[in-house]
Amino acid sequence: MPELPEVEVVRAGLEPALAGSRIDAVTVSDERALTRHAGDAADFESRVTGRRVDGVVRRGKFLWMPLAAATVGTDRWPEAIVGHLGMSGQMLLRESGTPPLRHERIRLDVRHPEHGDLAVVFVDQRTFGSLAVDRLDPTPDGAAGGRGSGVALVPSQVAHIARDPLDPAFDEDAFRRAVLRTRSAIKRVLLDQTVVSGIGNIYADEALWASRLHPERLGHDLSSRSLGRLLGEVRAVLHRALAEGGTSFDAQYVNVNGQAGYFAHSLNAYGRTGEPCPRCGTPIVRVSFTNRSSHYCPKCQRRA
DNA sequence: TATTTTACCTGAGGGC
């Protein structure tokens, strides 16, 4: 399940292959992969074909590829191809002409001035992910839109998403205010992408375990000190996962070359139901929480 | 307004 570290691995893998390349052809083989696109497949293809990709940018779990102006001298809005991997999306780099892959949804045939012809294949088993052409708007804070770009633009579909904790322009004060005024459980807040982006179920459980916080502790009950520690652990776990290439449990998450990450071996709570807590030996428990699972140590992470 | 629930989707794996 791609969260910030996994998406960043994908971004960093796509960037050298895509920045400066031209999109020669587009093949949409499943229109469900365009659910965030305002038009149909023909519209997507016509708006993307022939455009040059300026780079690959990420905020939280969203990726976008800014497109150079369609025609020199036009004053139309700057645009980008926005992508979200959803639960099972992959962006794979393949040799040009590679036969269709299992669950292939959209293919971009690109030509790079140095690397030659490449196929960028969007593969997605569960079809929660999607691509879209979207308008780029100025960022309200004037800072770069996300990792991978120095330009202060963000796709309109991503504007409501908070910056992620690894973003230099992350608004830590706004995050603290949002947590301390809510009556929601802290885990729910960590998963709210409008408060802080990039965190999913795995890293929420890991950061809460490291902070010794019960996932159902209420935001406004946290002390400023424990909130500060939580934010530090969030950043630490994201950094560690990034260094190990992300978390892979099965074939659902891979980098642009189809390779798995190694962070699954470093998990302390997530997916370790019944196994001893690495800190105190108490068996990790799993509870159903907002239609998903929470894993925590009942001794280290007290609710009260 | 703030918060919670539901729909979307496919394949793996378990039980019988």
Added chain:
DNA sequence: TGCCCTCAGGTAAAAT
């Protein structure tokens, strides 16, 4: 072998 059920969970719309 095959059928049915459960589970995985990010996002946004709908409901409370």
